[in-house]
Amino acid sequence: MSAGSTVNTPHLALLGDATSVHVQRWVREMQARGWRVSLVTARPQPIDGVAQTVLAPVVRSRDWLWRVGAARRALVALRPDLVHAHYVTSYGYLAARAHSAVGKPLVMTAWGTDLLVTPRQSALLRALTRWSLRRAQLVTGDSPDLLAVAAQLAPRVPRALIHWGVETSRFAPTPWADKPAAEAVSLRSWEPNYRIDVILRAFAQVRAVRPEARLHLLGGGSQEGALRSLVNDLALQDAVQFQGRLDDAGMAAVLARCKLSISVPQSDATSVSVLESMACGLAVIASDLPANRDWLPAEALVPAGDAAALAQRWLACLQDDAQAQQLGAQNAARIARDGDRRQQMDAMDTLYRRLLAGERLP
CATH class of the missing domain: 3.40.50.2000 (Glycogen Phosphorylase B;)
Structure with missing residues (x-):
């Protein structure tokens, strides 16, 4: 474990929008599985038990280019055991540029538009997306077509189908x-x-x-x-x-x-x-x-x-x-x-821990 970990508590640094309900749910699920979670975000919102490093606001897409230094400093200060970026063409780019400063495994999760639409908009965006994906040790996505694009852009990077899932105890049929x-x-x-x-x-x-x-x-x-x-x-x-x-x-x-x-x-x-x-x-x-x-x-x-x-x-x-x-x-x-979220997040937790153990995923 890194110096940022406590005994038996691995430290996960997420990069993503704190305002997103999906990021908030991911945080809670990983906390429930024994992770200490920190968040690097350009769109802050309080989340219980999570220390947040807030980047300068992002107004235009090119603003992400100027947030690399701050993201790198944040990861160095956090000293996580694992880095996970949500959304390949924003936080994924930041993580690809910054995570080498801490020398820990990098996971990226594609959300949809970041792979299905953005790389088609220009040759430059496709090249940047490809470059970012190839820095990861694992790419996850919630549909086969999303992972198929990831495979085209970064064929040697392991991929896993992990969807967000549903909290079936809350979302359940009524008469x-x-x-x-x-x-x-x-x-x-x-x-x-x-x-x-x-x-x-x-x-x-x-x-x-x-x-x-x-x-x-x-x-x-x-x-x-x-x-x-x-x-x-x-x-x-x-x-x-x-x-x-x-x-x-x-x-x-x-x-x-x-x-x-x-x-x-x-x-x-x-x-x-x-x-x-x-x-x-x-x-x-x-x-x-x-x-x-x-x-x-x-x-x-x-x-x-x-x-x-x-x-x-x-x-x-x-x-x-x-x-x-x-x-x-x-x-x-x-x-x-x-579709049960617990099953999906259990699978993600297993993948995280395999990466921490130094395994190369298939």
């Missing part, structure tokens, strides 16, 4: 008969990639046939103003509820009253919100993307950006309640079998 007849939810952020505008345009078509339908929008984001304007333009003010960012208990409460969850981003890896919706026994409509094909049947998938196809599928779910209930039950069973 179908107790739910209102026509309530749906989107858990996706109000950002361009997640196409909340498409959901709203489809919902307008649904309301023309089923005026009792209601839609809950969770997540929050930079497009809030534009989306509220669109709701007004579509005369949906009485049917759309902007819930914003909720904690797990709040999300579970909304999911408990809905029968349908909608997630139609343009690009995505495995979506935690899709898995949580499945765990709660909801029928799900999602973009026809490789990651969603791993979890959902073909009839649940629609072309990304196609409001008419989404509306058609949405109405089909409302018109055949028994079929929607059956799909929801199948979703819950799939998560119970393959």
